[in-house]
Amino acid sequence: MKALLLVIAGVGALGAAVSAALHANPALAGLLAAAAFAALAVWAGVAARELHAPSDLSEPRHAFATVPASEALPRGGAVSRLWALTLGAFAIAGIVPLVSLGRRPLRAGTPWRRGARLVTPAGTPVRADDVAVGGVETVFPEHAVGAPEAAVLLIRVQDGAVAAPPERRDWTPRGNVAYSKICTHAGCPVAIYRHADYTLYCPCHQSEFAVLFGAKPIAGPATRPLPQLGLDVDHDGFLVARGDFDGPVGPDRWDRPA
Amino acid sequence: MIVRRVAGFFDERLGSNAILRTALRKIYPDHWSFYLGEFALYCFIVLVATGVWLTFVYQPTTQDAYASVVALGRSRPIGYLMRQVHHWSAVVFVAAIILHMGRIFFTAAYRKPREINWVVGVLMLVLASLTGFTGYSLPNDALSGTGLRIGMSVAQSIPFIGTWVSDLANGGSYPGPFLLPHIYTIHVYFLPVAIGVLIAIHLGMLFLQKHTQFEHDGSKVIGRRFYPDYLLRTLAAFGATIAAILVLASLVEINPIERYGEYQDWTVPNPATPDWYAGWLDGALRLGPAFEPRIFGHPIPAVFWPGVVLTLLAFVLVVAWPWIAARFEPDDELHDVLVPPSAAPWRVGIGAAFVTAGIVLTLAASDDQQSRALHVPVTALVTLYRWAFPLGSLAVGVAAASFARQLRTRIDAAGPQAERVVVIRRNERGGFDEEAVKPA
Numbered sequence: 001m002k003a004l005l006l007v008i009a010g011v012g013a014l015g016a017a018v019s020a021a022l023h024a025n026p027a028l029a030g031l032l033a034a035a036a037f038a039a040l041a042v043w044a045g046v047a048a049r050e051l052h053a054p055s056d057l058s059e060p061r062h063a064f065a066t067v068p069a070s071e072a073l074p075r076g077g078a079v080s081r082l083w084a085l086t087l088g089a090f091a092i093a094g095i096v097p098l099v100s101l102g103r104r105p106l107r108a109g110t111p112w113r114r115g116a117r118l119v120t121p122a123g124t125p126v127r128a129d130d131v132a133v134g135g136v137e138t139v140f141p142e143h144a145v146g147a148p149e150a151a152v153l154l155i156r157v158q159d160g161a162v163a164a165p166p167e168r169r170d171w172t173p174r175g176n177v178a179y180s181k182i183c184t185h186a187g188c189p190v191a192i193y194r195h196a197d198y199t200l201y202c203p204c205h206q207s208e209f210a211v212l213f214g215a216k217p218i219a220g221p222a223t224r225p226l227p228q229l230g231l232d233v234d235h236d237g238f239l240v241a242r243g244d245f246d247g248p249v250g251p252d253r254w255d256r257p258a
Numbered sequence: 259m260i261v262r263r264v265a266g267f268f269d270e271r272l273g274s275n276a277i278l279r280t281a282l283r284k285i286y287p288d289h290w291s292f293y294l295g296e297f298a299l300y301c302f303i304v305l306v307a308t309g310v311w312l313t314f315v316y317q318p319t320t321q322d323a324y325a326s327v328v329a330l331g332r333s334r335p336i337g338y339l340m341r342q343v344h345h346w347s348a349v350v351f352v353a354a355i356i357l358h359m360g361r362i363f364f365t366a367a368y369r370k371p372r373e374i375n376w377v378v379g380v381l382m383l384v385l386a387s388l389t390g391f392t393g394y395s396l397p398n399d400a401l402s403g404t405g406l407r408i409g410m411s412v413a414q415s416i417p418f419i420g421t422w423v424s425d426l427a428n429g430g431s432y433p434g435p436f437l438l439p440h441i442y443t444i445h446v447y448f449l450p451v452a453i454g455v456l457i458a459i460h461l462g463m464l465f466l467q468k469h470t471q472f473e474h475d476g477s478k479v480i481g482r483r484f485y486p487d488y489l490l491r492t493l494a495a496f497g498a499t500i501a502a503i504l505v506l507a508s509l510v511e512i513n514p515i516e517r518y519g520e521y522q523d524w525t526v527p528n529p530a531t532p533d534w535y536a537g538w539l540d541g542a543l544r545l546g547p548a549f550e551p552r553i554f555g556h557p558i559p560a561v562f563w564p565g566v567v568l569t570l571l572a573f574v575l576v577v578a579w580p581w582i583a584a585r586f587e588p589d590d591e592l593h594d595v596l597v598p599p600s601a602a603p604w605r606v607g608i609g610a611a612f613v614t615a616g617i618v619l620t621l622a623a624s625d626d627q628q629s630r631a632l633h634v635p636v637t638a639l640v641t642l643y644r645w646a647f648p649l650g651s652l653a654v655g656v657a658a659a660s661f662a663r664q665l666r667t668r669i670d671a672a673g674p675q676a677e678r679v680v681v682i683r684r685n686e687r688g689g690f691d692e693e694a695v696k697p698a
Contacts, residue, residue, distance in 0.1 A: 030508030041497025151524030
């Protein structure tokens with residue numbers, strides 16, 4: 001019985017090796033190896049049981065001998081207040097190289113510029129009527145497709161449906177409205193648009209943003225609207241940006257400008 | 259014999275045979291629950307073995323990481339298996355640590371003199387979770403990239419130093435070119451070495467202090483000899499752990515990055531949920547209030563409360579537990595004898611409440627999937643879990659404590675367990691007959 005288990009373990013191990021070397025299905029190699037280890041485990045279990053070793057052997061427990069601290073650390077040694085202060089000075093000096101590692105210059109804004117055409121991830125420029133009402137498209141500035149934090153959701157709603165303050169009335173030509181796709185909560189892409197209630201929804205933490213009301217957060221943990229990208233239509237009928245976003249993109253941090 | 263000659267070689271130079279004899283003859287108490295920590299140890303061994311193999315095929319750069327992991331599965335089937343085994347062991351590793359910790363908690367093994375080992379164990383749980391998180395971030399697939407992005411947002415939210423930490427990790431603004439190489443160094447070097455050192459300390463302290471036991475006589479260790487008895491048992495645990503991981507890895511696909519695609523900051527898989535042990539943090543982020551006060555003109559982002567404050571609070575509570583618990587049963591004794599959970603209903607209650615809080619947060623991490631399956635709005639589930647987090651935990655804690663109290667009363671009423679005495683007689687046929695004797 002025990003010998004058979006060891007044979008199974010050995011054959012299983014070799015079988016796993018051969019099947020892996022022959023590029024067989026990985027599950028086969030895995031299961032053969034599993035059989036080998038399982039046989040080994042059963043062998044050890046059987047062998048342990050067959051020992052009939054006593055389970056009530058004992059050896060004494062001793063508490064560790066304790067030495068009074070006054071004896072272990074005699075007074076008047078090397079440890080003095082001045083010594084501690086010096087050590088502190090070394091520690092403070094060590095902070096400088098550590099601090100010098102961080103804080104690189106921040107990226108100033110995003111690549112969105114006045115007049116930059118909106119293009120799809122494939123690089124196709126988008127006209128004002130390309131996205132149907134109720135549709136949504138991820139777009140980038142034409143010169144920076146795929147650039148970090150430049151992703152924009154272009155959503156088409158009925159013309160005039162967006163409730164914009166007077167100075168932004170022109171930002172949504174023919175019902176095309178554009179917001180940063182990077183969630184202001186934790187930076188996930190706000191990937192899902194529900195046209196039924198004009199809501200953007202983040203699949204990570206379920207924040208919801210009202211598309212018709214400046215993408216202000218209406219549910220979930222987000223606190224700040226998605227920054228808006230003002231849109232315009234150029235001479236050839238393509239959608240272009242009016243400039244950079246109206247606020248900082250992505251999640252907040254201590255030194256985010258107000 | 260070769261083993262004896264090697265032992266002799268070292269003995270003549272280091273006097274090591276005396277130590278070897280002590281180690282092999284050492285007595286270890288035996289109970290099924292004592293193997294939980296061993297399962298974790300064996301997972302760690304599997305993780306190191308498969309992890310070292312994987313370092314030779316993985317490319318830690320933003321450009322090549324994803325392609326290198328996908329190619330791993332295509333070019334050699336064993337590569338796919340290695341990744342499966344590595345990921346599954348990580349998942350089982352954390353689970354085994356938590357179960358082991360539960361055993362320590364509910365039998366009060368953390369009491370003096372073992373508080374230090376409790377703290378070491380908690381640190382290992384934290385490091386194991388971090389190793390898991392940095393590990394599944396390495397393929398740079400859409401899911402893990404999103405997880406990393408969320409992690410960076412949490413790091414960024416720390417007052418004063420958040421941006422510094424984020425810049426340090428990224429080598430500039432997120433997503434920087436250094437992020438994956440940094441994560442890689444942390445994952446394959448700092449964290450595993452730290453865990454390895456802590457394991458050595460953990461086991462070293464266990465060796466010096468000797469294992470706790472259920473047997474009531476605390477003046478001596480009662481159990482089995484290490485060699486060969488316990489060695490065979492732990493070998494069985496070793497084989498069983500690896501066999502279980504291999505079966506899971508062979509039959510159940512984990513983290514199918516080919517389906518998620520490569521990470522880009524504008525795409526995300528839906529639904530997006532992390533590995534199970536990070537679920538409670540993701541759930542906490544989902545339940546966290548949309549609360550972003552400004553202090554001296556600086557924002558304290560909403561992710562700071564669940565992502566940093568709650569995490570630190572949980573960590574401090576768990577680390578300090580032996581000292582908190584000592585206030586409930588103040589004595590200065592050394593405790594080598596374990597207690598059954600029912601002996602201390604208050605401990606059962608607190609433990610059950612803590613576990614429930616963790617389960618509620620973990621459940622919240624898939625609230626969107628529950629919403630879809632149950633046709634309930636996700637906002638309703640968020641409200642439900644927000645209430646269940648404090649109140650459900652409290653209710654379960656109180657219920658568990660009262661259950662433990664009833665159990666204790668029943669055990670006390672039954673009186674001390676009488677030992678079963680049998681007389682064995684040899685019969686005419688040469689066999690043995692067993693006859694129970696009523697205790698006097």
